[in-house]
Amino acid sequence: MKTNSANQNWKRPLKRTGIVAPSVMIFLSSFLTPLGADNSAKSEDAWVSPARAARKENPFPADAASIALGKELFVAACLPCHGPAGKGDGPAATTLERNGTPVKPGNLTDPKLREQTDGALFWKIGEGRTPMPAFQETFTEEQRWKIVNYVRTLAPKADNKNP
Ligand code: HEC
Structure with missing residues (x-):
């Protein structure tokens, strides 16, 4: 009998830790996982659009007229930061910051940009x-889709090895 109750005293705390420990781990991992996975500054900086937005299709074909209009708007609104060729070297590029940290404009000629959808x-x-300001009030949807058509011309095509 003595041994039995001793056993049960042992069982109890063991049982408890058996339940508590995993739930504590799950609780903690909900905080730790994003930190662990995204520890590098690079992934923390990544700017990713919601999947739903990315699936939206461009209703305007990338024809010459559409690209020409997109270019006109780009020169007026985007060039100051992104530069004339979209390399991120516009006249205002060196003065940009977010929460006191210098930020570079996206390099729109990066072939990786091709991997992003129009949406x-x-x-x-x-x-x-x-x-970077939001342009949804400045430009109509049509204008923004045409800017996308122009921005598409800045990055060399992925299959073009010698742009
Ligand atoms: C005031 C400066 C500024 C202006 C003006 C500006 N941008 Fe940007 N843009 C930025 C910065 C800074 C980033 C990088 C943001 C980040 O990744 O945190 C950026 C990022 C981007 C990206 C994302 C690149 C990527 O790697 O995914 C696109 C696309 C873009 N800009 C297009 C435009 C277009 C088109 C215009 C004009 C309609 C414009 N920007 C105007 C500063 C600017």
């Missing part, structure tokens, strides 16, 4: 991200 670029142009 994703459209969303980013509409929403902005400090210090």
Whole structure:
């Protein structure tokens, strides 16, 4: 009998930790996982559009007229930061910051930009991200889609090895 009750005293705290420990782990991991997974500054900086926005299709074909209009708007509104060729070297590029940290404008000639859908670029142009302004009030949807068509011409095509 003595041994039995001793056993049960042992069982209890063991049982408890058996339940408590995993739930504590789950609780903690809900905080730790994002930190662990996104520890590098690079992924923390990544600007990703919502999947739903990225799926939106560009209703305007990338024809010469549409690209020409997109270019006109780009020169007026985007060039100061993104530069004449979209390399992120516009006259205002060196003065940009977010929460006191210097930020570079996106390099729109990066071939990686090709991997983003029109919908994703459209969303980013509409929403902005400090210090980049949101353009959804400045430009109509049509204008923004045409800017996307122009921005598409800045990055070399992925299959073109010698742009
Ligand atoms: C005041 C400066 C500024 C202006 C004006 C500006 N941008 Fe930006 N843009 C930025 C900065 C800074 C980033 C990088 C934001 C980040 O990643 O945190 C950026 C990022 C982007 C990206 C995302 C690039 C990527 O890697 O996903 C696109 C697309 C873009 N800008 C397009 C435009 C277009 C088109 C215009 C004009 C309609 C414009 N921007 C005007 C500063 C600017």
